[in-house]
Amino acid sequence: MDKKSKPNHGKETLTNQQGHVVTDNQNVRTVGNRGPMTLENYDFLEKISHFDREKTPERIVHARGTGAHGYFQSYGTVDGEPISKYTRAKVFTNTDVQTPVFVRFSSVVHSKHSPETLRDPRGFAIKFYTEDGNWDLVGNNLKIFFIRDPLKFPDMIHAFRPDPVTNIQNLERMFDFVSQSPEAMHMITFVYSPWGIPATYRHMQGSGVHTYKWVNAEGKAVLVKYHWEPVQGIKNLRQEEANKIQATNFNHATQDLYEAIENEDYPEWELYVQIMEDGEHPELDYDPLDPTKIWYKETHPWHKVGMMVLNKNPDNFHAETEQVAFGTGVLVDGLDFSDDKLLQGRTYSYSDTQRYRVGPNYLQLPINRPHKKVSTNQTGGQMDFRQDYGEFKNPHVDYEPSNIGGLKEDNNPGVEHQPYVEGELQRNAIPRENNFGQAGETYRRLDEWEKDDLIKNLVSALSGCRKEIQDQMLNMFYECDKDYGARVDQGLKNSSNSQTEKMEDAMHDAERMGHPSDPY
Incomplete structure (x- = not known):
């Protein structure tokens, strides 16, 4: 065995994404052992470029x-x-x-x-x-x-x-x-x-x-x-x-x-x-x-x-x-x-x-691909890797309708549901909004301990809001249910008093402690 070669112990040989064997995965090529890198460091450029893109953009919502x-x-x-x-x-x-x-x-x-x-x-x-x-x-x-x-x-x-x-x-x-x-x-x-x-x-x-x-x-x-x-x-x-x-x-x-x-x-x-x-x-x-x-x-x-x-x-x-x-x-x-x-x-x-x-070809990924055969004239786009263009054989027809070949519509569809729709185009809300009825009903159906938790969580969250927002929210809680509104209202008042007392205590503590000396 050549002294410079190392045994593989049955492991697969590392390659790049082109299938080329990687002989040194530890060092980039430089001018001398301390000099600048050269642009032809192909394995490095491919590796780092893919790394830069290896995370898809985070979902706008539902990211976690x-x-x-x-x-x-x-x-x-x-x-x-x-x-x-x-x-x-x-x-x-x-x-x-x-x-x-x-x-x-x-x-x-x-x-x-x-x-x-x-x-x-x-x-x-x-x-x-x-x-x-x-x-x-x-x-x-x-x-x-x-x-x-x-x-x-x-x-x-x-x-x-x-x-x-x-x-x-x-x-x-x-x-x-x-x-x-x-x-x-x-x-x-x-x-x-x-x-x-x-x-x-x-x-x-x-x-x-x-x-x-x-x-x-x-x-x-x-x-x-x-x-x-x-x-x-x-x-x-x-x-x-x-x-x-x-x-x-x-x-x-x-x-x-x-x-x-x-x-x-x-x-x-x-x-x-x-x-x-x-x-x-x-x-x-x-x-x-x-x-x-x-x-x-x-x-x-x-x-x-x-x-x-x-x-x-x-x-x-x-x-x-x-x-x-x-x-x-x-x-x-x-x-x-x-x-x-x-x-x-x-x-x-x-x-x-x-x-x-x-x-654009996200539906070709194995996790998204249907388990039944896909036959479509939609082609191309970034990362298109379909091989089974099926009906693209001679003559090469990638459109529909056609007299000379290509994919055809299903001639035996089920009876289509055809709802009747008529009316003026409008920007109006639906006529039965009833924004507070079910919210109040949900509140009344909660167990007492669930109501206690609901009020505590809302008061904690609303305590940091400015008064005009608190007032508007209170108006809507009262619309949902009088008890619902009253309990949030009282909770906010108690929270406000508690915060005032804490601030006063902190001021008294600061006065007792005095000012620390400058260590510098």
């Missing part, structure tokens, strides 16, 4: 997250009736198939390495790799949202984020926005209650939030809402518990999910749906398409329709969890949109942001 693989099994019925009465989607009607899924859990507002104990909604997004292509169900742990119009979404996120100058999280910005957005009061009530901090991802509910539609074989539609219930039970954290966990572990929810799956303690959720006749439903005091509203179980029961099990951790966090891309517009035959404005706004935004964040 973790995920897992699993499967969904439909029960095939709704209260004993065949589910095909309501939808022709094979993911529900075909009970002989376990549909593969990838699920990503996340926080919403905070950055990629933020603690998982922060008070924030949690994302609950599922990608179903169905036999008809992908279906994405993109929701949250809570059943409602802060706003109902997508035009407000960028402003809402800006208000909830850190100050753009100081980069300090300032709740006054959030409550300033909320105080001018009364539809947010229902969500605020949930977020500042003990429901605002899930204990783990395994022990939280999921919801599609929006109203969707199911379409059956005759093209008839019903309105539906989706709900995931954890078989493991529901657990949330009180603020004091969250503070203790955060002091020692800011990855606790990611760690909990990963370790549970590694230990074969596979988390499970049952899927429930609520069903309502398609229409305006004037008998309700809210619009059923309003994402700030709950459909109460008393009037619209939950129907158990399937089970989801997560049983495999990702092999590569970046390739799978970080690059997985969801969109509310990703629906399969038998599933449809409603006219929920926020849903329709998200349908454009989500796919648009994936093209910016991951790239």
Whole structure:
């Protein structure tokens, strides 16, 4: 053996991304052993250039997250009736198939390495790799949202984020926005209650939030809402518990999910749906398409329709969890949109942001690629690596329609759902806003200890806000429920007195201590 060569001991030889063998991965080439580098350090330039780009841009929202693989099994019925009465989607009607899924859990507002104990909604997004292509169900742990119009979404996120100058999280910005957005009061009530901090991802509910539609074989539609219930039970954290966990572990929810799956303690959720006749439903005091509203179980029961099990951790966090891309517009035959404005706004935004964040060919990545064959005339773009252009054979037809070849439309589609739409283009809010009714009802349904926690959390958050914001918020709390408003009102008064006493004590302490001498 040459003295300069080293044994490989059966290990693979390191190469660059062109497949070239790397003979020295420790030293760049320089002029002399101390001189400047030369531009032809190809391996270094390739290595460092890729390193500079190895993280995709952080998600605008839902940056902090973790995920897992699993499967969904439909029960095939709704209260004993065949589910095909309501939808022709094979993911529900075909009970002989376990549909593969990838699920990503996340926080919403905070950055990629933020603690998982922060008070924030949690994302609950599922990608179903169905036999008809992908279906994405993109929701949250809570059943409602802060706003109902997508035009407000960028402003809402800006208000909830850190100050753009100081980069300090300032709740006054959030409550300033909320105080001018009364539809947010229902969500605020949930977020500042003990429901605002899930204990783990395994022990939280999921919801599609929006109203969707199911379409059956005759093209008839019903309105539906989706709900995931954890078989493991529901657990949330009180603020004091969250503070203790955060002091020692800011990855606790990611760690909990990963370790549970590694230990074969596979988390499970049952899927429930609520069903309502398609229409305006004037008998309700809210619009059923309003994402700030709950459909109460008393009037619209939950129907158990399937089970989801997560049983495999990702092999590569970046390739799978970080690059997985969801969109509310990703629906399969038998599933449809409603006219929920926020849903329709998200349908454009989500796919648009994936093209910016991951790239125009993000759907070619293994984690995003459908499990059925894709045949499309959409080609090119950055990082296009498709090889199966199929019908691009002689003659090379990459368009449709054509008499000489190429891909053809499906001649046997299902009966299309055709809702009737007519009206003037308007910029008006929906007619049944009822911004405070359900917020008050949610408050009254809380247990007494939950109310205590809600008031304590709100008072703590609002205490740092200027008086005009506090006053506006108090007005809306009173609108929700008189007791709700009175308790927050009294809490703020007590907090103000307490802060004054603390300042006076601090001044007296300073006078007693005197001024320290200058050590320099």
